[in-house]
Amino acid sequence: MTGPIHLYSMAYQDRSDRVRWLLEEMGVPYQNHFLKKSSGDLDSESYRALNPMGRVPTIVDGGITLHESAAICLYLADRYAAGCLAPTVEQIDLRAQYLQWMVFSVGSLECVIARMFTHVATPEQKAETHRFVNEQCQIFKKVLLPLLSKQEYILSSGFSAADIMLGAVIPGAQEFLVDGEAPIEAYMQRLMARDAAIRARVF
Numbered sequence: 001m002t003g004p005i006h007l008y009s010m011a012y013q014d015r016s017d018r019v020r021w022l023l024e025e026m027g028v029p030y031q032n033h034f035l036k037k038s039s040g041d042l043d044s045e046s047y048r049a050l051n052p053m054g055r056v057p058t059i060v061d062g063g064i065t066l067h068e069s070a071a072i073c074l075y076l077a078d079r080y081a082a083g084c085l086a087p088t089v090e091q092i093d094l095r096a097q098y099l100q101w102m103v104f105s106v107g108s109l110e111c112v113i114a115r116m117f118t119h120v121a122t123p124e125q126k127a128e129t130h131r132f133v134n135e136q137c138q139i140f141k142k143v144l145l146p147l148l149s150k151q152e153y154i155l156s157s158g159f160s161a162a163d164i165m166l167g168a169v170i171p172g173a174q175e176f177l178v179d180g181e182a183p184i185e186a187y188m189q190r191l192m193a194r195d196a197a198i199r200a201r202v203f
């Protein structure tokens with residue numbers, strides 16, 4: 001490593017949360033850079049050179065510059081915690097499950113949650129959005145509940161970066177996915193109690 005990893009975000013609780021949590025779990029040195037949208041930091045020439053989309057999070061790790069929170073976590077876990085927080089290709093059965101949950105977190109769950117933050121003009125539209133999110137979460141629960149009833153973490157092998165991704169995203173669907181569902185509530189309690197999550201101020 002050529003010095004600390006630089007992590008660009010706007011706040012502790014934006015999508016940089018999962019990256020910061022993973023860095024804390026791995027004990028890898030990093031430096032936070034908090035950008036202010038209202039000051040135009042996301043549009044500055046220097047930041048656009050790192051992330052032309054003008055979004056956060058972005059990391060710079062030596063010669064590697066990367067955006068998209070899931071890609072960043074996949075990269076970091078492979079590079080600094082392979083076989084520990086990220087199953088390797090030699091553990092292909094676990095690796096397959098790991099990739100599934102890493103991608104599910106952003107590609108399915110976070111996409112559904114994002115619907116709740118899209119502008120709706122009328123109470124009817126709001127009710128329709130809630131109905132949709134609830135319907136999707138019922139489907140997600142059909143898979144999550146049996147799994148988390150028989151094991152502590154999403155992989156049978158134990159805690160991994162996939163729990164970080166899931167744990168950072170699930171609270172966005174608290175009322176649809178967590179409340180009243182004992183196995184998911186207990187899972188979230190386990191994750192929230194982790195020292196690294198507390199240091200990263202995820203919750």
Ligand SMILES: N[C@@H](CCC(=O)N[C@@H](CS)C(=O)NCC(=O)O)C(=O)O
Nearest residue numbers: 014015054055056057067068069070
């Ligand atoms: N899929 C991207 C989403 C990135 C994203 O939209 N980040 C938000 C903050 S959480 C952002 O940068 N918004 C810019 C803005 O509000 O202008 C990821 O997971 O990194």
